[in-house]
Amino acid sequence: MIKVVKIGGNVIDNPAALAQFLDDFAALQGPKILVHGGGKEATRLSGAMGIETTMINGRRVTDGATLEVVTMVYAGLINKRIVSGLQARGVNALGLTGADGRAIVSHRRPAAPVDYGFVGDIDSVNRELIESLLGRQIVPVFCAITCDAAGQLLNSNADSVAGAVALCAASIGETELHFCFDKQGVLLDIDDPKSIVEEINESKFAELKSQGVVHSGMLPKIENALSVCRQGVNSVFIEAGVGDTYAPRTRVRL
Amino acid sequence: MIKVVKIGGNVIDNPAALAQFLDDFAALQGPKILVHGGGKEATRLSGAMGIETTMINGRRVTDGATLEVVTMVYAGLINKRIVSGLQARGVNALGLTGADGRAIVSHRRPAAPVDYGFVGDIDSVNRELIESLLGRQIVPVFCAITCDAAGQLLNSNADSVAGAVALCAASIGETELHFCFDKQGVLLDIDDPKSIVEEINESKFAELKSQGVVHSGMLPKIENALSVCRQGVNSVFIEAGVGDTYAPRTRVRL
Numbered sequence: 001m002i003k004v005v006k007i008g009g010n011v012i013d014n015p016a017a018l019a020q021f022l023d024d025f026a027a028l029q030g031p032k033i034l035v036h037g038g039g040k041e042a043t044r045l046s047g048a049m050g051i052e053t054t055m056i057n058g059r060r061v062t063d064g065a066t067l068e069v070v071t072m073v074y075a076g077l078i079n080k081r082i083v084s085g086l087q088a089r090g091v092n093a094l095g096l097t098g099a100d101g102r103a104i105v106s107h108r109r110p111a112a113p114v115d116y117g118f119v120g121d122i123d124s125v126n127r128e129l130i131e132s133l134l135g136r137q138i139v140p141v142f143c144a145i146t147c148d149a150a151g152q153l154l155n156s157n158a159d160s161v162a163g164a165v166a167l168c169a170a171s172i173g174e175t176e177l178h179f180c181f182d183k184q185g186v187l188l189d190i191d192d193p194k195s196i197v198e199e200i201n202e203s204k205f206a207e208l209k210s211q212g213v214v215h216s217g218m219l220p221k222i223e224n225a226l227s228v229c230r231q232g233v234n235s236v237f238i239e240a241g242v243g244d245t246y247a248p249r250t251r252v253r254l
Numbered sequence: 255m256i257k258v259v260k261i262g263g264n265v266i267d268n269p270a271a272l273a274q275f276l277d278d279f280a281a282l283q284g285p286k287i288l289v290h291g292g293g294k295e296a297t298r299l300s301g302a303m304g305i306e307t308t309m310i311n312g313r314r315v316t317d318g319a320t321l322e323v324v325t326m327v328y329a330g331l332i333n334k335r336i337v338s339g340l341q342a343r344g345v346n347a348l349g350l351t352g353a354d355g356r357a358i359v360s361h362r363r364p365a366a367p368v369d370y371g372f373v374g375d376i377d378s379v380n381r382e383l384i385e386s387l388l389g390r391q392i393v394p395v396f397c398a399i400t401c402d403a404a405g406q407l408l409n410s411n412a413d414s415v416a417g418a419v420a421l422c423a424a425s426i427g428e429t430e431l432h433f434c435f436d437k438q439g440v441l442l443d444i445d446d447p448k449s450i451v452e453e454i455n456e457s458k459f460a461e462l463k464s465q466g467v468v469h470s471g472m473l474p475k476i477e478n479a480l481s482v483c484r485q486g487v488n489s490v491f492i493e494a495g496v497g498d499t500y501a502p503r504t505r506v507r508l
Contacts, residue, residue, distance in 0.1 A: 045303075045326075048302055048303045048304075049299075049302045049303075050302075068331055071330050071331055071334050071335075072299075072326035072327060072330035072331045073326060073330065074330070075329070075330040075333075075334050076325050076326040076327065076328070076329040076330020076331065076333075077322055077325055077326045077330065079329075079330075080325050080329050080351055080353060080399065080407060081325075083351070083353045083354055084353040084401050084405045084406065084407045085405060086405075087353050087356065087401060087405040088404055088405025088406075089405070092355060092356055093353075093354070093355075094350075094354040094355040095351075095353075095354050096348075097334055097337070097349075099334060099337045099338040099341050099347075099349075100337055100347070100348040100349050101346060101347075101348040101392055102341065102346055132386070132390065136386065138355055145334065147338055147341060150342055151338045151339060151340075151341040151342025151343070152338065152342075153334060153338050
């Protein structure tokens with residue numbers, strides 16, 4: 001089973017949480033791939049450099065100066081912090097942007113209706129490269145910087161990178177996708193960790209939607225999880241971490 | 255013939271020079287590896303972030319905050335600018351620090367006589383990784399960030415990285431090392447481009463040293479070039495660029 005694990009800012013911005021996550025990830029057996037988001041350091045660095053951060057619908061608008069900042073922070077600082085942290089734990093990690101080895105080709109999102117600047121939507125993931133790295137017991141570590149066919153770096157959504165990489169992995173072998181976030185899973189009551197929904201499939205999702213019981217921010221995540229399952233990923237886990245497989249978590253599958 | 259090419263700040267800091275270099279490098283036939291230095295952007299970014307830059311004997315003292323800056327700038331900004339620039343030219347480049355795939359293992363330089371901080375001297379280069387990338391027509395692009403066996407990132411000298419990578423390449427096949435810098439080669443008169451020394455071997459070097467005609471900053475470069483030749487690299491070129499093989503340049507060989 002190939003495990004594709006995505007972590008976001010809540011892990012990246014907290015050194016203790018990141019160390020714990022890296023311990024847990026290092027202990028996972030078998031072929032695995034890590035995808036990481038950005039966290040707050042890009043915003044901090046932009047501030048220090050006098051570059052204004054503009055968000056529309058929760059997404060960063062990436063002008064030329066911001067693209068340089070996110071390339072520095074995501075592909076440099078955070079990616080190498082994670083790669084060296086995994087090496088320290090005996091895991092032979094290798095960091096990648098979409099540009100490296102043509103790992104992920106994307107295209108710039110059209111400027112209408114909203115111009116997000118240098119933002120890329122993913123076209124394809126390089127199966128041959130990933131298969132060859134996994135075959136050499138190397139663990140690819142992706143940041144969410146991708147590259148179009150003309151060599152333009154683009155800022156992509158880390159959840160989308162994780163989904164695309166998992167679909168690519170599913171063409172190599174059985175694949176699980178793990179979204180680690182700040183809750184233990186999909187909750188019926190956001191204030192009650194015990195209200196976790198442990199299994200979601202198409203009909204359960206329809207039921208949850210019709211009841212209106214799931215927090216609206218969760219709906220696109222589940223929708224996306226079901227979509228990658230329909231395309232060949234075996235299971236998608238929405239969970240707090242990859243350390244304890246007996247901890248409550250949400251499993252999405254067909 | 256494997257070509258290992260090293261570029262420094264004079265190319266990196268000048269967009270037109272970098273574009274020209276990438277055109278020339280893309281046109282080189284056969285297996286090739288690029289090693290790049292840092293340039294002035296790390297100093298600029300340190301300044302913007304209020305981090306003081308300390309140089310001793312022309313080398314950057316790398317405290318923890320400076321290590322983060324050079325990791326961002328060298329492994330993030332510059333490395334991905336070069337990788338994407340090569341992809342734009344049809345070259346399948348893949349950027350690496352020493353941490354990625356355990357490409358280059360170094361050890362922290364002792365704190366005496368001078369404490370340079372997180373600075374690493376190179377122990378070994380991962381021949382298996384480089385051979386496998388070259389075998390897949392992938393062009394490794396190294397920045398000078400390396401990693402010790404315990405997973406600590408370290409700032410290394412880019413000329414030393416180039417030398418170590420060339421020695422590794424020489425264990426795979428015939429190898430040339432190219433140092434691109436701001437002169438056309440080793441000059442007898444630093445103000446006269448026509449005074450270039452086209453061939454240097456051990457006896458020529460002894461002669462130049464005894465005559466005191468070569469600029470003192472050049473001596474360690476030539477010494478280093480002869481040393482890598484003694485260890486198996488076929489030729490070392492000291493030159494302005496890799497575009498025109500009929501241009502005057504200095505070739506060092508045994």
